[in-house]
Amino acid sequence: MLTPVLSENWADERAWTLSAYRERGGYEALRTALDMAPDDLVTLVKDSGLRGRGGAGFPTGMKWSFIPQDPETEAGRKPKYLVVNADESEPGTCKDIPLMMASPHTLIEGVVISSLAIRAEQAFIYVRGEVLHVIRRLRAACREAYEAGLLGEDVMGTGRRVDLVIHAGAGAYICGEETALLDSLEGRRGQPRLRPPFPAVEGLYACPTVINNVESIASVPAIVRGGIDWFGTMGTEKSKGFTLYSLSGHVKRPGQYEAPLGITLRQLLDLGGGMREGSELKFWTPGGSSTPILTAEHLDVPLDYEGVGEAGSMLGTKALQVFDQTTSVVRCVLRWTEFYKHESCGKCTPCREGTWWLVQVLQRLDSGQGQAGDIELLLDLCDNILGRSFCALGDGATSPITSAIEYFRDEFEAGMHTPSAELFPPAASMLFPEEALA
Structure with missing residues (x-):
């Protein structure tokens, strides 16, 4: 049932070091990739069916193929960049940080191969600023790779150049949105950009840019090593691996x-x-x-x-x-919505104002002071945010609310007269009881 590929070496002694990674065959995929043409690497990843692991599920190889390579065009002559989105801030998500802590060289090998595929000589890993321990581990692994000739101006003695920068973000959820991430990388306030132009044509420093999630890039060495048929033995027909x-x-x-x-x-x-x-x-x-x-x-x-x-x-x-069954849906949705209200960048009105009003209504219902029409007001607010905000943050803020009302409308109706804390005492749903923490 389990398919340990990315996590295969996590339990190894000092798995994060270059020597431990190489004992598991690390960087052999890079050696194979260096013997392949960039277009063949793109085709390999495209034919494998690898889809972006960051949320949208867009085919990774297809995203790579959007990078203009024709030297006859202005975009084709510009330098290309690879940006790895490691700003893992979505509540409940904790997969990229363990991967980077346990085996940072898996990601770095993927970065070098992916850079070769899109003909990029400069790559960035944009890491969530709060996880200082991860940043330190990545930078230590990066130094090891440079010293071993796996990064730099002469990768494995082939004359191919790939440089890598580990960039620490400044703690904003919105920077997980790819164009806001690019603004942050350029030293500006992280806010979503208007598209078009799309990052593949004008991304970082107005140059063609590929932005992929950590897990997407980390999966590339295994695909190069194992091949398309092996990758296709896992997953489903349209969602492989x-x-x-x-x-x-x-x-x-x-x-x-x-x-x-x-x-x-x-x-x-x-x-x-x-x-x-x-x-x-x-x-x-x-x-x-x-x-x-x-x-x-x-x-x-x-x-x-x-x-x-x-x-x-x-x-x-x-x-x-x-x-x-001990959890109040209303209280849970309120906590999530408070997060989105706090993390809204404020650039567009539907998200900036809408999330504020959603919190006001949910707080009333959570405290048992709901008013007639509050449920309809919530749905109306969600309808006015959905599809009208500048990026997906606004849409994401509405999703748990509308679905919670669909499945648990009675709990929202109870908020007209009874606080959620009475119906669902918070102590009952605690993961770690207070006596265990004493």
């Missing part, structure tokens, strides 16, 4: 589970020891807090892009937050 699922909440063994796309939550819960004692599944998120919630009736939905989409949600970052 392996991926990291972040299982958290009211489960016995939360953690990272690397499994083929298409596994179900029921199977993952079995691997995680099931729900905690006395718990029954009430609702869960398939891809972080910005995806529509699902319920126990969706336990057997295939966790791939198509299966979750048909169920009315999105696979997103594959952050499976599991909540039992």
